Amino acid sequence: MRSLSLLALCSFSCLSFAADVPGSQDLPIVPRMVDAQIVDYRPAVELERIYPLGSIRKISGQLRFDGQVSARGNATSVTYELPPEHSATQAFTAAREALQKQDAQLLFWCQARDCGESSLWANEVFGNAKLYGSDNEQAYLLLRLAAPHDNTLVALYSITRGNRKAYLHVEQFEAAAPLGDLLPTSATLLRELKSTGELDFPKLTDAPDDTWLRLISRGLNLDTTLRTSLSGPNAEAWRQALIGQGVRAARLETGSVEGSGLHIELLR
Incomplete structure (x- = not known):
């Protein structure tokens, strides 16, 4: 046996x-x-x-x-x-x-x-x-x-x-060679935000960057029902800049999540 x-x-x-x-x-x-x-x-x-x-x-x-x-x-x-x-x-x-x-x-x-x-x-x-x-x-x-x-x-x-x-x-x-700068699509940022509940940009430590500002604002405006909070060293500057790009102020809050760069969190 x-x-x-x-x-x-x-x-x-x-x-x-x-x-x-x-x-x-x-x-x-x-x-x-x-x-x-x-x-x-x-x-x-x-x-x-x-x-x-x-x-x-x-x-x-x-x-x-x-x-x-x-x-x-x-x-x-x-x-x-x-x-x-x-x-x-x-x-x-x-x-x-x-x-x-x-x-x-x-x-x-x-x-x-x-x-x-x-x-x-x-x-x-x-x-x-x-x-x-x-x-x-x-x-x-x-x-x-x-x-x-x-x-x-x-x-x-x-x-x-x-x-x-x-x-x-x-x-x-x-x-075989350095890939250089590669940027996500705005739709991908939105899908990631909705799926994971957050977006992290550890390299965005300074004042709002025009390229990333356009990408993020377009992503957020693909679904105007979402509300988010922004945290990081320059969170309020990013909030004002996103408002300037057409994201409604009522959809953006300033958060308190600690980190080296910009952090966006979906408010349920």
Whole structure:
């Protein structure tokens, strides 16, 4: 009986290991969801990479999107098939939260039809047909890791296919040259604020910066029902500047959250 039990245990362990694509491994920066299986793995390869910063569409045979990050470097990707008890949304959220705990900066975040056509993300952006599913069941996020790894980008893409199988794709890209300044979209700032309840800008320690002022004000004005509090060394200056950019004064309060830079908190 004991030998049968050991045999059964060995068989289960071997099957669990064999479920992953041979030679594959997790990316250290994103933890694997329990019982997820690696169904596609592409080790580091040097290439020219373009990551969209907007909804994608195809016009006259050419991909179109509002903005992009393009660079040469090494890309590594892992695609997980998720167990039935976990949704693509759950896996996407867990990966995003793990990266944000490492102070990664969100650059572009879209969900459902706001992303464009899933077929284009699957085949044109990631070159992986497994990622083709319902346009309403997709999410994409591009992040930049914090210094000293700020020349590394991470792309997340989750999808649920018509057969209800859910997938999470994780791609890590290490640029060969400095990426320079990269700014998030205003819509991404709003989505982050509504999803996490706060926005942190540790580098915005001085008087309001015109570029960031435009981005933040546009983000806040995409949903005029939201009220927020502003904290930081120059919180009142930012409040007045945002009012000057058309954000209603009644929507902005001065808060008391301590920190080195500007902190925006959603008031429930």
